Amino acid sequence: MKKELPVVIDLFCGAGGLSEGFKQAGFKSILGIDVDKSALETFALNHAGAETICGDISQITREQIAKKINRDTVDLIIGGPPCQGFSLAGRRNPNDPRNKLVQEFLRIVREFKPKFFVIENVQGFKSMRDKSGKLVIEIVKELAKESGYSVKPYLLNSKDYSVAQKRRRMFLIGSKKKNVEFDIKKTKEVVVGDLLFPQETIAEKYFYSQRLIDGFLRRAKRNKKLKRGFGWQFLKMNDQSYTISARYYKDGCEALVKYDDEFKAGSIRKLTERECARIQSFPDNYKFAGGKIKTYKQIGNAVPPNMAKAVAKSIKRILNS
Ligand SMILES: C[S@@+](CC[C@H](N)C(=O)[O-])C[C@H]1O[C@@H](n2cnc3c(N)ncnc32)[C@H](O)[C@@H]1O
Known part of the structure; x- marks a missing residue:
């Protein structure tokens, strides 16, 4: 019998760059949620069989998600909550608009109890502090710990993962297993000249x-x-x-x-749009919906699939061990 692939929910999925990397590493995105209709359309075009919910994540309930995916748990939750001038001040207050989206991500983690979660964000996330001066990462760690997860931060540069672009990103990997190190292996270098038309x-x-x-x-x-x-x-x-x-x-x-x-x-x-997609390491058969401007925006917002794939592979190794 064919083994079922580990299943993923992609929050703030955008065009699905993050999901694409996880797909290439042997995961299956079964749901993408985003407030942007054309980004979600792009996600759906490239992740056959995945469900989508278009809306503000803070308004989407556990029941709505469970009904869509026909399950109460998943293997993995991934996503890049946008940080609006990031601050998690008043973190115990779920109505604080500044910390809302990371809080919402962690809420869905609590509700679906994945084995792992991955929060992707800008490199500045590493040094962001709340009003009281506390590091945001420490706050995320504490909140995740309350739900039984330990969290490891990784600051990566996409150029180390077969992406013809320098792009520093922070990945927080949450795991139910204690003291796991994720071995995110570098892959071969690609340069711009390899990709232009x-x-x-x-x-x-x-x-x-x-x-x-x-x-x-x-x-x-x-x-x-x-x-x-x-x-x-x-x-x-x-x-x-x-x-x-x-x-x-x-x-x-x-x-x-x-x-x-x-x-x-x-x-x-x-x-061109396709050259930008190539520089972000999207495969050439990746389709984009919504016209020229939206296509550029979706590509610019995305996690380079090859970088996401390296992260996904490190999780896969732990999952299989
Ligand atoms: C950085 S992009 C995500 C990129 C995506 N991870 C990828 O790899 O292609 C952030 C996304 O969050 C979405 N977003 C922002 N606020 C949201 C909210 N309140 N609820 C749902 N989606 C939201 C935006 O529309 C945008 O597509």
Whole structure:
């Protein structure tokens, strides 16, 4: 008989980058929850058989989830609760809007008692403190301990996990087993030059106009005088990309392709949506719903699947041991 894969709930699932990594490591996402309709559509397109709930997680009850997935427990809960200027001040107060989403994540953990949980967040999460000066991570650890979990933090950079991008992320892995270390193994390096499409295949709309280039050059000159950053960054083909953010759709100035040093129209361009997806390590058959801007946003918001896969594999090894 075929063995059932360990099942996962993905909270704040977005486009499903985190789930994709777990899927590639042999887990199965059975539910994605997000408030953004098109991100959820992307999740559904790529995670066949998974249920979805569109809505604010704080309004979604245990019963609603249990009914959707037809179970009361799961193996794993994963997700990246957005942190709005993060503070867990007043952590005992579930109505405090600042700590609401992490609290909600931990509420669902309490309700579905997974063997493990994974909270993904920005690297700054590591040093965030509440109003009283207490580290947020310590507060999460205490709250998780009350539900029987021990929590280990891991600060990772996606470039170490076959992602052609530098992106630092914090992973908190909660486990019912005490004193487990998760051995998140590094994988081979990938660079931008391996992933870009040839210049002649790129549509004109991705190239900067002369007007835009001249505007950036003026700004660069001004900023140099003021000893500020230049305002645009060019990719190095033999290195990883700068972090692709959810704002990339605007002018893409955080990571541009420059073909020569002439600064003429036709020599500088943004990355296409598919190139951004590749730089985030999404497979080429990953589909995105919602049009150009939403696609860039979903990609910029995502956890690179290859980084998620390395985390997932470390959990799988413990699960199987
Ligand atoms: C950083 S993105 C998640 C990326 C995702 N883990 C991935 O790998 O593709 C955060 C997501 O949280 C969702 N979100 C924000 N507040 C929410 C809430 N109150 N309830 C449900 N989803 C929410 C956003 O719509 C967004 O898609």
